[in-house]
Amino acid sequence: MRITVTLALLALSCGSAAMAKDAPAESSALRGLARCKAIGDSAARLACFDQEAATLLAAEQRSDIVIVAREQVERNRRAMFGFNMPDVGVLRDHGGKVETLDQVEGVLAEASADASGQWVFTLRDGSVWEQTDMNPQTWSPRAGDPVLIKRAGLGGFRLSVAKAPGVRVRRVR
Template identity: 35%
Template sequence: MALHSKLNLGLALAGLAIASPSFAKTQPLSAAPPPKIFSDVIQCRAIADAAQRLACFDQNVGALAAAQQNRDLFVADKDAMREARRGLFGFSLPKMRIFADDDMEKAVDQIETTITAAVPGQRGYIFTLKDGARWAQTDGAYMDRPKAGSPIKIKRAALGSFFGTIGSQPGFRIERLGN
């Protein structure tokens, strides 16, 4: 087999390994390098000459600021990322590199918030929560009409479903509709 063919075969096998679910489970998502525009700023520290180092920082920080202003780069701290994960609670999403930090790897298992509106739906009530998220009751279980301002707790249940409780009323099945 020619070297070129062996190389192509090796690359194809490596691509399959990376794409396979078992590989995805064993490789930490946070192992991915930072964006080049960020690395360029960090590399300026290695320049010994002060004037050249300052010129490097000026150029690359300017590019970094422009990328953020143009919405090509987003900067968020851990608190903002946790809030984003909380806002996505109830949606089935693939693992994303933006949530790969070790202490953020744990999924959000429940939320506690406030109802801002509740209207009758096909199988119960449709709830709008304080953050704008919409959830629908799915089991048709009877409950007193929830009022705006009522606290609600929604937690993960079996097989990807969710279970809600409002105050001391019996619990009910619920699903995320979106915002």
């Protein structure tokens, strides 16, 4: 089984997207491995690979570099959908293609309306969304109903339960 991995250079303090953009496009540990590949003599190439592999593993143990499977990056993007997170460009910085996530599907765990008729939706994945518009709804969402959340204009989101007309929402958890 072949797993595609991406080398992510992550600052532990993770202060801002600007820090991530200033990170080198390629780790010096990877440059060392690439240099070894060009050595013609087999014994010298093997010695170089051994040394550079040890350097790479030590950097990974110190968390100077983190190797992340593309699938994990995609799972995390889905889990964070709805939050205003900086785009650190982990895959894009390394030539990977990252599709914009415009919608997610889920399953309703529970929904409740407050006294003013505003709904709070909890999905089975643990995300919680609250209605932000004042449009009264005539439907009663039930646990187990399918949910579709789409990006809407001006940075907002629309949530639709069981293909009913959507309401504007924001993610709270």
